[in-house]
Amino acid sequence: MMAQTRGLRILIATVRVPFVDGGAEAHATGLRNALLEAGHRAEIVSVPFKWYPPQCILDQMLACRLLDLRAAGDTPVDCLIGLKFPAYLIPHPNKVVWVLHQHRQAYDLWQQPMGDLHRLPHGAEVRDAIHRADAELLPEARRLFANSRNVAARMQTYCGIQAAPLYHPPPDAPKFHGGAAEEFLYFPSRLNALKRQRLVIDALAHTRAKVRVCFSGPDIDPGYHESCMALARRNKLRSRVEWLGTTSEEAKRDLYARCLGVVFPPLDEDYGYVTLEAMLARKPVVTCEDSGGPLEFIAHRETGLVSEPTPQGLADAMDELWEDRDNARRWGEAGRQRYSDLRIDWGTVLEKLLQ
Amino acid sequence: MKVLILTSGVPFIRGGAEILAESLRDAVCVAGHQAEIVALPFQSCPPSRISEQMLACRLLDVTETCGVRIDRVIGLKFPAYLVPHPHKVIWLLHQHRTAYEFWDHPAAGDLIHYPEGPVVRDAIRQADRALIPEAEAIYTLSANVSARLRRFSGIDAEPLYNPPASAMLFYKDSAKDYFFFPSRINPVKRQWLAVQALALCREPVRVRFAGEADHEAQRAECVRSVRELRLGDRVEWLGMVSEQQKRDEYANSLGVVFPPVDEDYGYVTLEAMLSSKPVITCADSGGPLEFVVDRVTGLVADPTPESLAQAMDTLWADRRSATAMGEAGRARYADLKISWETVVENLLR
Numbered sequence: 001m002m003a004q005t006r007g008l009r010i011l012i013a014t015v016r017v018p019f020v021d022g023g024a025e026a027h028a029t030g031l032r033n034a035l036l037e038a039g040h041r042a043e044i045v046s047v048p049f050k051w052y053p054p055q056c057i058l059d060q061m062l063a064c065r066l067l068d069l070r071a072a073g074d075t076p077v078d079c080l081i082g083l084k085f086p087a088y089l090i091p092h093p094n095k096v097v098w099v100l101h102q103h104r105q106a107y108d109l110w111q112q113p114m115g116d117l118h119r120l121p122h123g124a125e126v127r128d129a130i131h132r133a134d135a136e137l138l139p140e141a142r143r144l145f146a147n148s149r150n151v152a153a154r155m156q157t158y159c160g161i162q163a164a165p166l167y168h169p170p171p172d173a174p175k176f177h178g179g180a181a182e183e184f185l186y187f188p189s190r191l192n193a194l195k196r197q198r199l200v201i202d203a204l205a206h207t208r209a210k211v212r213v214c215f216s217g218p219d220i221d222p223g224y225h226e227s228c229m230a231l232a233r234r235n236k237l238r239s240r241v242e243w244l245g246t247t248s249e250e251a252k253r254d255l256y257a258r259c260l261g262v263v264f265p266p267l268d269e270d271y272g273y274v275t276l277e278a279m280l281a282r283k284p285v286v287t288c289e290d291s292g293g294p295l296e297f298i299a300h301r302e303t304g305l306v307s308e309p310t311p312q313g314l315a316d317a318m319d320e321l322w323e324d325r326d327n328a329r330r331w332g333e334a335g336r337q338r339y340s341d342l343r344i345d346w347g348t349v350l351e352k353l354l355q
Numbered sequence: 356m357k358v359l360i361l362t363s364g365v366p367f368i369r370g371g372a373e374i375l376a377e378s379l380r381d382a383v384c385v386a387g388h389q390a391e392i393v394a395l396p397f398q399s400c401p402p403s404r405i406s407e408q409m410l411a412c413r414l415l416d417v418t419e420t421c422g423v424r425i426d427r428v429i430g431l432k433f434p435a436y437l438v439p440h441p442h443k444v445i446w447l448l449h450q451h452r453t454a455y456e457f458w459d460h461p462a463a464g465d466l467i468h469y470p471e472g473p474v475v476r477d478a479i480r481q482a483d484r485a486l487i488p489e490a491e492a493i494y495t496l497s498a499n500v501s502a503r504l505r506r507f508s509g510i511d512a513e514p515l516y517n518p519p520a521s522a523m524l525f526y527k528d529s530a531k532d533y534f535f536f537p538s539r540i541n542p543v544k545r546q547w548l549a550v551q552a553l554a555l556c557r558e559p560v561r562v563r564f565a566g567e568a569d570h571e572a573q574r575a576e577c578v579r580s581v582r583e584l585r586l587g588d589r590v591e592w593l594g595m596v597s598e599q600q601k602r603d604e605y606a607n608s609l610g611v612v613f614p615p616v617d618e619d620y621g622y623v624t625l626e627a628m629l630s631s632k633p634v635i636t637c638a639d640s641g642g643p644l645e646f647v648v649d650r651v652t653g654l655v656a657d658p659t660p661e662s663l664a665q666a667m668d669t670l671w672a673d674r675r676s677a678t679a680m681g682e683a684g685r686a687r688y689a690d691l692k693i694s695w696e697t698v699v700e701n702l703l704r
Contacts, residue, residue, distance in 0.1 A: 018420040048416075072396075073368060077366065222422070
């Protein structure tokens with residue numbers, strides 16, 4: 001009913017880690033722009049977030065509960081769309097929550113090597129408080145969506161909350177284009193232990209063919225890039241690995257267009273723009289069985305390859321793609337077709353969010 | 356340095372404070388630092404929610420980001436300037452005015468009308484008194500804001516002036532037969548006072564008003580007075596104008612009328628000076644009085660229709676003096692050395 005109206009006043013609630021841009025910022029901006037284009041008034045409300053020491057998470061949860069977005073000045077706010085923890089806890093009588101992800105350290109990353117909440121003082125108490133807040137307060141929303149099936153499944157597993165998966169397009173989706181395959185695989189992502197660039201370097205030491213991989217993305221986590229480069233040196237892979245650092249969006253799209261395929265083996269990714277961007281660029285994707293989000297889009301030997309998350313498993317998949325260019329091209333085209341079939345566009349998103 | 360600018364605002368409203376925060380961010384970046392704005396939503400009604408939002412600000416942690424220290428935060432508006440940080444500087448745009456000088460103002464007061472108003476007012480005053488001094492340094496937008504801070508909260512702070520946006524684009528042209536009055540239309544800017552004064556002018560004085568009304572009723576009220584006072588084409592309502600048109604209106608005016616109630620600072624005064632135009636303001640107008648020297652760079656009238664009418668008549672009849680005062684205003688602006696470089700240098704010292 002709301003979808004038919006224009007001119008609604010809508011706020012998007014999210015959190016921001018100051019000076020760090022990522023997929024979440026792109027998501028909020030994309031949503032705001034889509035709402036504006038549909039004739040609504042929309043703005044992003046962004047609360048600064050810091051997750052250590054753990055007690056400060058409790059303070060920030062409370063801060064979000066204390067903010068008031070029911071009205072802006074004298075005029076009511078018609079709808080609040082919550083995206084990230086703890087900003088999605090901000091109360092509103094007509095709230096829709098579209099969970100990008102919960103606070104993963106308290107859930108799937110608890111007692112995992114990638115998490116640290118369990119190692120910090122009061123970690124368990126804070127985890128319990130986060131669980132309680134999510135379980136009690138997320139259902140306040142009039143409707144609940146998740147960024148992907150993967151995120152929805154985690155909400156079901158850990159909180160017993162049902163949320164409908166709702167896919168959205170990566171930024172500038174129409175600008176991606178295909179192109180003739182050159183002699184490299186492409187891995188664009190923040191350099192980070194969860195994205196597992198190291199696993200790819202390890203795998204390169206096991207490939208039969210002289211597979212080359214080009215990496216791009218910002219280097220934010222201290223020490224990770226250095227450890228990857230040291231590993232490449234030890235395995236004598238320097239000529240087969242290229243680090244481009246942060247690239248422009250245009251350069252990134254060009255690399256997608258020119259690569260033979262995309263390697264994207266993160267650990268339990270929420271959603272993953274990389275998969276969608278590869279599909280838009282008509283390229284096959286090599287991912288892993290435990291990669292989460294990408295598995296909702298990549299079918300083994302249909303739109304890419306799904307390997308075991310081991311150096312040998314990933315090496316075999318990269319070899320297969322490297323040696324069978326016909327299949328690589330065919331799977332890339334199939335990926336583009338699958339993207340179209342899924343109707344991933346902002347029009348569909350708004351229809352669902354505002355229905 | 357990594358610098359965060361802390362401000363509060365009402366969603367969907369973009370005004371002077373938002374523009375100032377963005378200008379400050381840009382100036383900090385030009386000085387070779389990294390800067391970002393943290394804009395927290397603020398809702399002042401019902402008043403009981405104000406205390407909760409003050410608490411929310413105290414609960415936020417902006418000391419670090421991803422393990423990297425945030426070197427400096429600059430607090431601009433209530434309650435965002437209450438967010439704690441070991442190296443905080445406050446550049447106070449204004450306190451929550453309806454808890455202070457506007458508490459019992461007939462047009463601007465709001466807290467006073469609620470049963471919980473006095474309690475909330477006291478909580479705001481206590482928080483300001485106790486927590487503003489946490490900052491390593493405290494500056495304000497103007498001597499007027501400093502004086503209020505001293506009077507109400509017992510805190511000393513140095514004023515730090517900033518230039519209006521696109522200051523270098525203002526220019527002077529020959530004076531035509533009108534005064535210019537650019538501002539949002541509301542009771543505090545007192546467009547109504549200028550309209551009442553026009554009815555008492557002996558000269559055929561004309562005023563062109565630019566700016567949107569906060570509430571349509573306020574504009575309708577002004578338009579009705581113009582009709583009742585039979586002022587006809589002596590008043591023009593331009594509504595929202597582009598920045599270019601605004602500069603043209605300044606350049607071609609005889610002078611600028613700007614008689615607000617206790618303005619914090621007032622870009623209008625500075626823009627008039629940049630356009631070499633005299634400013635007519637009132638003895639209770641606040642910020643403009645820091646720049647307008649009576650009979651030197653403009654005229655300071657009493658806040659009555661009679662006195663304001665007399666001031667407008669004076670400039671209308673004596674164009675030579677009007678021109679001279681405009682030139683003196685331009686020279687005074689240059690003497691004040693108002694620049695973003697100076698602002699940033701002080702805030703990051």
